[in-house]
Amino acid sequence: MAGPHKRDTRLDPERTVRSHARPRRERNSPHNTPGKRGSTIESPERHYKECPERRERREGRERRTSRQTPDQSPQHRRRSPERRRRQEPTAYTSSEKSSNPLSLDSLAKLDAYNEKQSRRPQEKERLLATKEKDRGHERRQKGRVASGRVLKDKSRHRRHTEHNREKRRVISGPLAEEGYVRKRGGYIAEDNGKKRFGRKFWLFVISVVLLLVILIPVGVYVSRKHGGGQDSSGGGSSDDGADPANENLKGVDENDIPSTAKNTYLDPFTWYDTTDFNVTYTDETVGGLSVMGLNSAWDDGTQANKNVPPLNKNWVYGTMPIRGVNIGGWLSIEPFITPSLFKSYKSNQGIIDEYTLTKELGPQKAAKMLEKHYAKFIQEDDFKQIQAAGFDHVRISYAYWAVTTYPGDPYVPKISWRYLLRAIEYCRKYGLRVNLDLHALPGSQNGWNHSGRQGAIGWLNGTDGDSNAQRSLDIHTQLSTFFAQPRYKNVIAIYGLANEPKMIALPTSVVLDWETKAAAIVRKSGMQQYLVVGDGFLGLSKWKGQLSGVQNVILDVHQYTIFNKNQINFPHQKKIQYACQGWTDQMKQSNNAITGFGPTICGEWSQADTDCAVFLNNVNTGSRWEGTLPTSDPTTSVTTPHCPPNSGTCSCEKANADPSAYSDEYKQWLMMYAEAQMASFETGWGWFYWTWVTESAPQWSWKAGMSAGTLPKKTWQRDFNCTADIPDFADLPETY
Numbered sequence: 001m002a003g004p005h006k007r008d009t010r011l012d013p014e015r016t017v018r019s020h021a022r023p024r025r026e027r028n029s030p031h032n033t034p035g036k037r038g039s040t041i042e043s044p045e046r047h048y049k050e051c052p053e054r055r056e057r058r059e060g061r062e063r064r065t066s067r068q069t070p071d072q073s074p075q076h077r078r079r080s081p082e083r084r085r086r087q088e089p090t091a092y093t094s095s096e097k098s099s100n101p102l103s104l105d106s107l108a109k110l111d112a113y114n115e116k117q118s119r120r121p122q123e124k125e126r127l128l129a130t131k132e133k134d135r136g137h138e139r140r141q142k143g144r145v146a147s148g149r150v151l152k153d154k155s156r157h158r159r160h161t162e163h164n165r166e167k168r169r170v171i172s173g174p175l176a177e178e179g180y181v182r183k184r185g186g187y188i189a190e191d192n193g194k195k196r197f198g199r200k201f202w203l204f205v206i207s208v209v210l211l212l213v214i215l216i217p218v219g220v221y222v223s224r225k226h227g228g229g230q231d232s233s234g235g236g237s238s239d240d241g242a243d244p245a246n247e248n249l250k251g252v253d254e255n256d257i258p259s260t261a262k263n264t265y266l267d268p269f270t271w272y273d274t275t276d277f278n279v280t281y282t283d284e285t286v287g288g289l290s291v292m293g294l295n296s297a298w299d300d301g302t303q304a305n306k307n308v309p310p311l312n313k314n315w316v317y318g319t320m321p322i323r324g325v326n327i328g329g330w331l332s333i334e335p336f337i338t339p340s341l342f343k344s345y346k347s348n349q350g351i352i353d354e355y356t357l358t359k360e361l362g363p364q365k366a367a368k369m370l371e372k373h374y375a376k377f378i379q380e381d382d383f384k385q386i387q388a389a390g391f392d393h394v395r396i397s398y399a400y401w402a403v404t405t406y407p408g409d410p411y412v413p414k415i416s417w418r419y420l421l422r423a424i425e426y427c428r429k430y431g432l433r434v435n436l437d438l439h440a441l442p443g444s445q446n447g448w449n450h451s452g453r454q455g456a457i458g459w460l461n462g463t464d465g466d467s468n469a470q471r472s473l474d475i476h477t478q479l480s481t482f483f484a485q486p487r488y489k490n491v492i493a494i495y496g497l498a499n500e501p502k503m504i505a506l507p508t509s510v511v512l513d514w515e516t517k518a519a520a521i522v523r524k525s526g527m528q529q530y531l532v533v534g535d536g537f538l539g540l541s542k543w544k545g546q547l548s549g550v551q552n553v554i555l556d557v558h559q560y561t562i563f564n565k566n567q568i569n570f571p572h573q574k575k576i577q578y579a580c581q582g583w584t585d586q587m588k589q590s591n592n593a594i595t596g597f598g599p600t601i602c603g604e605w606s607q608a609d610t611d612c613a614v615f616l617n618n619v620n621t622g623s624r625w626e627g628t629l630p631t632s633d634p635t636t637s638v639t640t641p642h643c644p645p646n647s648g649t650c651s652c653e654k655a656n657a658d659p660s661a662y663s664d665e666y667k668q669w670l671m672m673y674a675e676a677q678m679a680s681f682e683t684g685w686g687w688f689y690w691t692w693v694t695e696s697a698p699q700w701s702w703k704a705g706m707s708a709g710t711l712p713k714k715t716w717q718r719d720f721n722c723t724a725d726i727p728d729f730a731d732l733p734e735t736y
Contacts, residue, residue, distance in 0.1 A: 241376060243272075244272065244273040244274065244275050244375065246271075246273070246274040246275070248274050248275075248277070248279050249268060249269065249274055249279055252268065252269075252279050252280065254269055256281055257269065257281050258281070258283075261281065261283065265290075265413075265414045265415055265418070266281065266283065266290060266292050267281075268281070268292075271371070271418075272368070272371045272372055272375050273371070273374075273375035275375075275380075276380065276422060276425070276426075277293040277418065277422065278292075278293055278294055278295045278296075279293075286481060286482045286485060287477070287478040287479070287480075287481030287482040287525075288478050288481075289403065289417065289478055289479075289481075289482045290414075290417070290418075292418070293418045293421060293422065294421060294425075295425075298425070298428060298487050299428070300312040300428065300490040300491065302428065302429065302430060302431035303431045304387055304391070304392040304430065304431035304432050304433075305387070305390055305392065305431075307392075307716060308320065308392045308431075310431060311428065311431055311433065311490040311491055312490050315433065315493065317530070317599070317685055318599060318685055321682040321685065321686040321687075322392065322393050322601060322685055322686025322687065322688070323390065323391055323392055323393065323678075323682075323686060323687065323715040323716070324391055324392065324393030324394060324395055324435065324686065324687065324688040324689070325386055325389075325391050325393075325394060325395070325688060325689045325691070325692045325702055326394075326395045326396075326397065326437075326603075326604060326688050326689065326690045326691040326692065327378055327382075327394060327395070327396050327397065327423070327691065327692050328397050328439075328450075328690060328691035328692075329377075329397075329450075329691065329694065330373075330374065330377050330378045330396075330397070331374065331396070331397060331398040331399060331402060331416040331419060331420055332354070332397045332398055332399040332439040332440050332450060332452070333353070333354040333357070333370075333373075333450075334449065334450040335352070335353070335449055335615040335618070335619050336613050336614060336615040336616040336694070336697055336700070337691060337694045337695065337697070337700070338373070338377065338694075338695055339614050339615050339695060339696060340695055341357065341369075341373070342357065342615065342619050345360070347619075347620045351619070352449060352454050352618060352619040352620075353449040353452060353453055353454045353619075354399075354411065354440075354449075354452050354453075355410060355411070355452055355453040355454075356453075358370070358410040358411055358412060359410035363410075363412070366410070366412050367412045367415060370412050370415065370416070371412075371415050374415065374416055374419040375419070377693075378419075378423065378692075378693075380426050380429075382692065382693065382703075383423075383426040383427060383429070383430050383432065384430060385703065386430070386432065386692060387430040387431065387432060389702065389706060389713070389714065389715060390712075390713075390714035390715035390716055390717070391432065391715055392431075392432065392433060393432065393433045393434070393435055393493065393494075393686075393688065394427050394432045394433070394434055394435065395434075395435040395437050395494075395603060395688045396420065396423055396424075396427075396434060396435070396436060396437060397437045397439035397499070398416060398420050398436070398437070398438065398439060399411070399416070399438075399439055399440035399452055400438065400440055400441055400442055400452075400471075400472070400475050401413050401414075401416070401440075401452075402414065402416040402417040402420055403417065403475050403478055403479065404475070404478075406442060406471065411452065424488070424491060424492070427491060428491045433491065433492075433493040433494075434491055434492045434493060434494070435493065435494035435495075435496065435532065435603075435688065436479075436483070436492060436494070436495050436496055437496040437499055437532075437603075438475075438476075438479075438496050438497065438498060438499060439451070439499045440452040440499075441459050441468070441472045441475075441498055442458075442459060442468040442471040442472055442475075443457070443458030443459035443460075443461075443462070443464055443465065443468030443471075444456075444457055444458055444459055445457065445459040445460075445498050445499070445500070445501045445502065446500050446501060446502035446505075447502065447505075448500075448502075449618060449619070451499075451500075454618065457502060457505060457506065459472065459501075460506055460507075460510050460511065460514060461505075461506060469514055472498070472514070472518070473514075473517055473518055473521060476497070476518050476521050476522060477521050477525065480495070480521060480522040480524075480525035480526075480527045481525045481526075483495070483527060484525045484526035484527045492529055493529055493530065494529060494530045494531075494532055494554065495522060495527060495529045495530070495531055495532065496531075496532040496533075496556070497515055497518045497519065497522075497531060497532065497533055498515070498518075498533070498534065499534060500534050500536070500537075500558065501534055501536050502536065502537065503535075503536025503537060503538050504536065504537050504538065506536075508536070508538070511536060512546060512547065515533050515547065515550075516547065516549070516550060519531055519547075519550045519553065523551075528552070529552075530552050530553070530554050530599075531550065531552060531553045531554070532553070532554045532555075532556045532601075532603070533547065533553060533554075533555060533556065534555075534556050534557075534558075534603075535555055535556065535557045535558075540555070540557055540586050540587075540589065540590035540596060540597065540600065541586075541589065541590070541596065543555055543590065543596065543597040544595070544596050544597055545597075546597065553598075553599070554599045554600065554601055554685065555590060555597045555598070555599065555600045555601075556600075556601055556602075556603040557586075557587075557590070557600060557601075557602055557603070558602070558603055558604035558605070558690075559583055559602050559604075559605050559677070559681075560604075560605065560606065560608075561575055561578065561609070562608055562609065562610060562611040562624070562625075563611065563624075565624050565638055565642050568609075568610070568611065568624050568625065568642050568643075569642045569643060569644050569645060570644065571644045571729075571734055572609070572669050572673075572729040572732055572734065573726055573727065573728050573729055575609060575673060576669075576672055576673050576676045576726050577726055579673065579676040579677045579680050579722075580676045580679070580680060580722035580726070583602075583677070583680040583681070584679075584680040584683055584722065587600060587602070587680060587681060587683045587684040588683050588684070590684065591683065591684040591685065599684075599685050600684040600685060601681070601684055601685040601686055601687065601688070602677075602681040602684065602686075602687040602688070603687075603688050604688060604689075604690040605677050605681070605687060605688075605689060605690060606689065606690050606691075606699060606700050607670050607673050607674040607677075607699055607705065607710065607711070608697075608699035608700055609655075609670075609673065609699075610623070610625040610643075610652065610655040610736070611623045611624050611625055612625050612626070612652035612655040612656050613656065613696075613697040613699070613700060614656070614696060614697070616697070617629055623652060624638040624642045625641065625642060625643055625650050625652060625655070626641055626650050626651065626652055627639055627640040627641040627642060627650070643734060643735050643736075644734040644735075647733070647734040647735045648734075648735045649735060650735050650736075651735060651736055652736075653736065654736035655699075655736045658698070659698050659704065659705075659707075659708030659709075659710065660708070662708070662710070663732070665729065665731055665732045666732060667708070667709055667710050669729055669732060670699070670705070670710040670711075671709075671710050671711065671712075671719075671720075672720050672726075672727075674705070674710070674711055674712075675712070675718045675719065675720040675721065676720060676722055678715070678718065679718075679720075679721040679722045680722065689702050698710075
């Protein structure tokens with residue numbers, strides 16, 4: 001049986017030579033008689049004349065044989081080694097005596113035989129030298145293979161060897177016809193004498209393979225660690241799925257793109273994603289904003305659900321509550337929503353917001369990274385799921401660099417504009433009304449990271465405060481002119497002027513004056529939709545009588561207990577009580593034009609009861625819950641734990657756990673807390689949950705909460721509406 005250690009004599013040069021040196025006997029040779037085990041070299045004299053001694057021995061054997069019985073024949077009789085040696089044929093020289101003289105022909109053959117015998121020592125030495133040479137060649141060949149070199153002569157040697165084997169390997173006919181021969185491990189092209197691959201090629205191949213072996217596992221690890229992959233706890237990622245196919249580009253001739261537009265945001269061949277975009281080039285603009293990507297037809301006959309009218313029918317605000325959801329952290333980056341964009345940087349690099357992120361990456365890398373985020377973080381299926389969850393409105397946050405940028409800005413300009421327009425069309429398709437939320441203004445209206453730049457407020461404040469105020473008005477001129485088009489009359493229901501202006505740090509009168517000017521610009525452009533202004537953290541009671549000269553304006557309040565160090569430490573029962581009583585009273589008072597401002601909505605809220613989510617309080621900072629949030633402002637600095645008093649050590653570990661690890665009691669509390677807030681805010685004009693999806697913060701993601709069973713499957717299907725008794729949740733730990 002052939003085995004891994006069996007030596008293949010067909011490849012042994014020494015065996016090969018010896019097989020030629022010893023002629024093989026013919027089956028019918030007179031010297032191949034039964035019972036004889038002589039040498040494979042026979043004496044040439046046997047064919048001519050026997051010597052007297054040999055003839056005498058042969059005749060004696062024949063006489064004895066004639067007297068033996070059949071079972072005593074020579075082939076059945078054992079011979080001693082001495083007897084076998086005596087029977088070995090012997091070579092004789094011409095000088096030995098013979099009974100008859102040899103013929104000339106016999107003498108010539110005998111001389112040739114003796115000469116051949118005399119060459120045997122030299123032949124053996126030559127064979128040994130050849131064998132040693134072959135061994136050296138084999139060692140060198142192995143070294144070449146180890147270094148990645150494939151030699152042409154090795155392939156030729158293998159073919160020559162296989163050609164002489166008694167059992168040749170068989171290959172398939174088609175492969176043989178195409179010039180392929182079978183080798184170990186498969187088929188290779190037959191050598192035509194040309195060197196196909198050189199040393200540099202194989203070194204390159206090995207380098208690429210090694211690089212992939214290193215980078216792929218590292219990439220997977222980093223992606224998972226930084227939230228780059230699908231995270232069940234948050235429900236989304238900026239990098240899910242394969243790259244878009246962009247099939248609609250196949251019917252477009254690249255030469256149709258003018259040279260002045262090539263490699264700009266108007267060139268569809270530079271777009272990462274062309275799905276559902278019109279890729280026919282156009283330089284048409286409205287209000288200085290491109291319509292590139294829009295389709296010419298639209299349909300406003302879609303109904304979000306059975307409880308609300310279709311887009312082309314009137315919505316009775318103030319009577320029909322808004323049940324909406326935010327799409328945050330998408331077109332305006334917010335670190336806690338997409339921490340994967342920030343986790344790869346060290347704290348000393350200072351990458352803490354979209355300003356520092358894009359500045360670090362540079363224009364080209366930032367554009368590539370952010371467009372991929374725009375294309376993947378929110379897609380059409382999200383709007384389909386939003387409709388299925390029972391929502392009827394969507395608040396879409398975007399930043400001013402969707403329209404333009406200014407000297408010194410590192411932001412990526414105009415690419416997000418295209419995705420904003422596509423998102424509006426998706427909302428139209430699923431019957432969802434849109435609340436346009438300008439989340440970031442030039443200079444930053446609040447100094448928080450979601451305004452684009454964390455730090456000082458440069459809007460209506462500081463050296464560039466006035467210029468940034470005017471820039472913001474110019475942006476509203478462009479935006480309102482564009483959205484005054486008939487195609488947006490039904491789908492855009494609410495238009496925001498500025499998200500969360502920090503009016504506790506800015507002069508109230510200056511902010512109100514700017515908002516009055518902005519409202520006038522929007523109305524002059526032809527937009528008749530409801531306008532939205534933020535309460536500026538002044539408190540709803542401070543807005544009575546403000547902006548009385550502006551028609552169809554809504555006051556937007558954002559309600560959270562976790563950002564107030566005097567409310568975050570409420571026990572579980574008290575947080576639900578506060579939502580049912582405190583926020584309800586505030587909403588009712590503000591929503592009444594006699595006692596408050598008038599139309600009031602809650603534009604942001606969540607079911608989170610801690611501020612433990614990663615990067616929620618800024619990148620690489622701690623939390624109020626654990627008392628690890630020191631700041632330079634003593635009014636906001638928190639250095640002692642602020643979980644409910646007398647409840648032990650506060651920890652974010654369980655608060656940040658995957659929802660699958662939540663106890664049944666905690667899930668019950670989260671559901672009741674969310675339902676209490678919905679009931680409270682519907683005493684006004686309604687609400688928008690913050691937000692639809694996050695990478696890793698489930699208590700801030702409606703999508704994740706709905707999947708975990710901590711939020712309703714339909715926005716109107718609830719078990720609690722603040723009229724029933726609130727449990728004390730005594731079995732639910734307050735510290736987690």
